[in-house]
Amino acid sequence: MDSWILTLVIFWPLAGALLLLIPRRGDDVAVRNGALFVSVFGFVLTVAAVVQFNRETAGGVSADGFALAAHVPWIVSGDQESATVDIAYRVGVDAISIWLLALTALLSPLAVWSSFTAIRTRVREYYILLLLLQVGLLGVFCARDLLLFYVFFEFTLIPLFFLIGIWGGSERRRAANKFFIYTLAGSVLTFAGIIYVACFAYGATGGTLTLNLATLTELGQGGDIPANVQWWLFLAFAAGFAIKVPLFPFHTWLPLAHTEAPTAGSVILAGVLLKLGTYGFCRLSIPILPDASFELAPVVAVVAIIGIIYTALAAWVQKDVKKLVAYSSVSHLGFCMLGLFSLKVAGVSGGVLYMVNHGLSTGALFLVIGCIYERYHTRNIDEFGGLARKMPWLAFFLVFFTLSSIGLPGLNGFVGEFLVLLGAATSAGTRDGLAPGPLGYGYVIPAALGIILSAVYMLWMCQRVLFGPLKEPPDTPDTSTGLTQDLTRREITILAPIALCCVVLGVYPAPVLNQFEVAIRQNILRSPASMMHTEIGPPDQGFFDVGVESSVSKQTLSTEFDAVVATGPGSRPALNDDPPSVSTVTTARLDGRNTPFETDASMATDSSATDVIGFNGGSGYER
C-alpha cells in the first residue's frame, strides 16, 4: 500500500520554494520568515514520517525491510503484466534512510535560520535554492529506484552550484565550477554504471529492464552478478561516490567549496551532501556488489586511512579556520568509509551513525564559524585570540562541538568512532553471525593515529581562537546587522538543538543502533543464510556473543537483533519491546579506561558475557 508521507516530505520544500515567489519584490522579511516556516514545517513532516516509520516497523519489518513505500510508474514500456522497462518513482525508507532523512530535515531550518543576517542580497533566490537543495537531499535518502536515486543525487548539484557561486566568498565562481565539474565528472561514470546495471538486470531477471533497488539487491546478494561485472560496476559507482565522500585523493574540490560557500551552504554540504557519497557506498555498492566490495574493501580502507592521516595533517597547518574544519571533515569521513567497508554489523552501524554524527557536529562547527565570520569578516586563525573572554556562549559551543567531533566519550562522535574501529578490528571474526569481513587489526592502528591527530588540530584550533590574550581584527566585531558581541538568542537557539542531539546520541544511542542493525542485516550485508541457502534460525545468540563457533555452525543469526548496545545496568530489549529477544541479553559494562582494543579483548575472553557495551555516558566513564 502506498504511503504519501515520504512524497510529501520530499516535495514539500519544492512547494515551499514556489510559495516564496508570492511576497512582493523587496519584502525580504516575508521571504525569510516564509523560508523558515517552510523548513520547520518540513521538519515536522519528517518527524511525522519518523513516528510513522517506527509504528510500522514496531511489529516486525515488512518483507524487504522498507516502510512507507510509494510507487508511481515513470519510464515504463510494454504491457502492464509483462513490462519490459520498469523504472519508477519508488520511495521507501529503512532505519538508515529515515535517520539520515531526519538529520537533513533538522539541519534545514537551522541552515535557513542561520542565514537571516548573513544573506542580504538576492534573498528570495537564496532561500528558493536552499529549499530546492533540500528536495534533492531528501529524495536521495528515500529513493528506492536507482535512476531516481541518481536523479536526486545529480539534482543537488544545481542549487549548490548557484548557492556557492552567487553568495560565496571572493573565489566563489571558481569554487562553484570546480565543485560542479569535479563531482559531475565522477558521477557520469556512476551514470554509466547505473545504466549498465539496468541492462544487466534485463538479462538476469528474464526480460525486465528494472532499476528497482530491491530487485537489484536481491540479484547482488543472490550472487547473480558475475565477479568481473561487479568489479567494473564497483569502480563505476565508486567514481561518483568517492568524489562525493570525498575519498583521498579526490578531495581537493571540498576545501575550496567549503571555504567559499556561504555558511548555510557549508552546513548542508558538510552535514548532508557528503553523506550522499557514503550513503551511496552503503546502499548501492555494498549490497548490490558484495563480492567486489569484499575484494576491494582493503583498497578502499587503505585509501581511507591514507586520507585520514593526510587530511588530518593538512588540517593541522591550515590558517583558515573554515578550511581546517573542511579538512577535518574529509579526515572524519575516512573513518566512516573504514567502518562501512569492514562489512560487519558493528562497523557498518558505526559508519552509518558516523554519518549522522558528522552531520551534526561538523554542521554545527560550520555554524559556529559562520557566527565568528559574521562578526569579524575573517576566518584567519592568526587574527583571533581569547574570544572566550568576550563570547562565552560561542566558546562553549565551539568547544562542545569540537569535543563531539573528536570523539569525546559521552558525546555522539565517540559512539560512531568506537563502533567503526571495533568493526574494522573484528572484521575478520564471525561474531555477528556474518561471514568474516576483509579488514582486521592492522587497519585500526593507523586509523587510531588519525583520532589522536584529530584531537590535536581541533583542540589547538580552539585554543588559538578562544584562549590566550584577547586579539581581534581592527574595527570589529561588526554588529551593524543587529548582531551582539556574543551569540544572539537566535544563534543559541540554532545551536542548542544540535548540541542536544549530540548528547542524546552520545549517551543513549541504543534505540538508533538497534534499528540500524536490523536494517543492516536485512538490506546491506549479505547474510550467510542467503549465501548458503539455509533457513534463518530463531535468534538465540547476540551480536557480540562470544560463542562464535557455535553460533555460526548452527547457521543462526539474530535477525530480530538482540542488542548491539544497551545502556545502563538494565539491559534493553532490542528494537521493540518484544520479550523473547530479551532473554539472551545481559549486560556488560565498559570500563571507561578501556581502549576499543581492550574492550574487544576483554569481551573475547569473558565467555560468560553476551553482548552489550554500555554507553551510559556517565558512570561508565568516570572511573
Add this chain to the structure above:
Amino acid sequence: MNVETYLVQLGPELILLLGACAVLVVGATKASHGIASISPAVSLFVVALALLATLRLGVPDGTVAPPGLWLTSLTFYTRLIALGVGLLIVLVNWHQPVARERGEYLSMILFSLLGVLLTASANDLLVLFFAVELVSIPTYVLIALSREDGRASEAAVKYFFLGAMAAAILAYGLSFLYGAAGTTTLHVLGDGAVRSTLAFGSSMGGTALVGLLLVFAGLAFKIAAVPLHVYAADVYEGAASPVTGLLGFVPKLAGFIALVKIFGACQWELPVAVNWMVWVVAAVTMTTGNVLGLLQTNVKRMLAYSSIAHTGYMLIALMVGPVAGQGPMRDGVAALLFYVAVYGVMNLGAFAALAAFKVSGRAVETLDELAGIASRAPLAAFALVVCVFSLMGIPPFAGFLGKVYVFSSAFSLDQSHAFRGPLIALAVIGVVNSAIAAAYYLRIAATAYMRKRTDEVLPTGGSPIRWGLALCSVLMLVLFAWPRGLANEARNATVVLHGSIRPVDARLTMSIDDTLERQVQATGSNPADSGFRLPGSEQTVEQMTTTTPVASRALKPTTHSDQP
C-alpha cells in the same frame, strides 16, 4: 489505392505545401502592411492545422504507399515532432526579419518542415534526395534573410556552397546504391511482406559499400558530424538566433531520418568498415564538439559546438539500431528519435533565450553580453538555464532522459552482438564527454546568474518569442516527468524496422499474422515497383527475400496499452 486515399493520407504534407504558398502570397502583398503582418499567424495556423491532420489521420498502417513514398509509423512520429517543434519555431521566429520579408521567410520555414516530412515518407532514393534538399535549400534563404547584416549573408553563402557540395556527395553515393541494388526503391512492398533492396548482409559488394560511405558523408553534413562540421560554428554565429534554433533541429532531424531510412533498407547489417567509420565519426564528433566548445566565448558558437557534440551522442543510438519491442531503453533508433526531438526543443529554447533580449542595441551573442542577465530578465534567464542544464543532461530535465535512452541502448546490446564491445566503449566516451560539456554549459549559466550587470537590457521579439521560450523550458520538465507519451511514439516509429534485424518476440509475431490476414482480406494492390529485378548471385537473392512485417498498425494495440 486510388488518388483520393493518397491525398487524404498525405494531408499534413499538402497542408504545409499549400500553406507555405499561401504565406508566400500573403507576405508578397506589400501594398498593405495590415495583411503582410499576419503572415506569422497564418504560418502558425498552417503548422497547427498540419499537426491536427496528423493526429486525425493517426498512425499509417503501412499499406499506403504513394509512388516513391511509403507512409509508416516513422512518418507519423516525424510529422508529430517536426510539426510540434515547428510550432515553437514559428513562435520564436515571429518577429524575426523586417516586416516586408516576413512572408518569404516564414514560408521557407514551412517548406523546410515539408522537406522533413517527405524525408520520413520517402521510399525511393531520388525522393529521399529531393526531400533532404528541400530541407536544406530554404535554410540557405532563411539565414540570408534572417538579419540585415553582412555576417548573415556570409553565413548563408558558406552554408550554401558547402551544402551544395554535400548534396553532390549524397547524390553520388545514392547513385552507387542504385547501381548496387538495381532499383531506386528502398523497400519493395509485397503482399504483407517487405523486401529491403539494400539488405545485402555479409555479401555486400564494393559498389554498395562505396555508396553507403558516400551517403553517410553527404548526410554527415546535414547532421553536422565531424569532419563535415566546420561550417556549423560560422553559420550559427552569422545567422540570427531564432534561425539558429531551427538549424540545430530541422536539418539534423532530416539527416538522421534519412540515415535511418538508408540503414533500415540495409536492415542494419552494416559492413564492418561502415560500422567502424561511424564509430570513429561518433567518437571524434562528440569529443571535437565539446573540446572546441570549451574554447568559445561566443555563446552561439558554443551552442554550435554543442550541437556537433549532440550529433555524436545520437550517432551512438543510430549504430545500435532497432531492437524489437523494448522501447527507447533498448531500441537505439527509438532512443535516437526521442533524443532528437528533445534536443530540438532544448536547443531552440537556448537560442530563443538569446533572441529574447537586446543589449546596447544588438542581439546577445557573447558571454560578456549575457553577463548578469538574470537580474534584468529573470524569467528569460531562468528558461535559458533550464535549457542549458537540459543540454548538459542533468536531471530533472528531459535532456537527461535523452541521455539515459541513448546510452542505455548501447549498453543493452546482446552479448552475441558483434559490435557490442566497441559500442559500449563509445557510450563510455559519450558519458565522459557529457562531463566535459558541462564545463562550457556551466559558463553560460554562471555568466547569466553570477556576474554583475549595470547597463540596461531591452526585451525584444514581443510576446510570441517569450511564449516559445516558456514552452520550451516547460516541455523540458514535462518530458522529464512524463516521457512515456513521446517514448511510446518513438518506439512505435521503429516498428517498421524491427523485423529486419532481430528475431521478433511472440507478441509481435502474432500481430504480424494478424496483419497478414487483414491484408489478404483487403487484397491491397501492390504499389511497389513490379519491374523489380534482382541483381547479383543466388545468395544475394536469398538475402534479399528476408521479410519485414508491415505491421505498424497491427502492433499499435500492444504498445499503446501502457497504462500506469
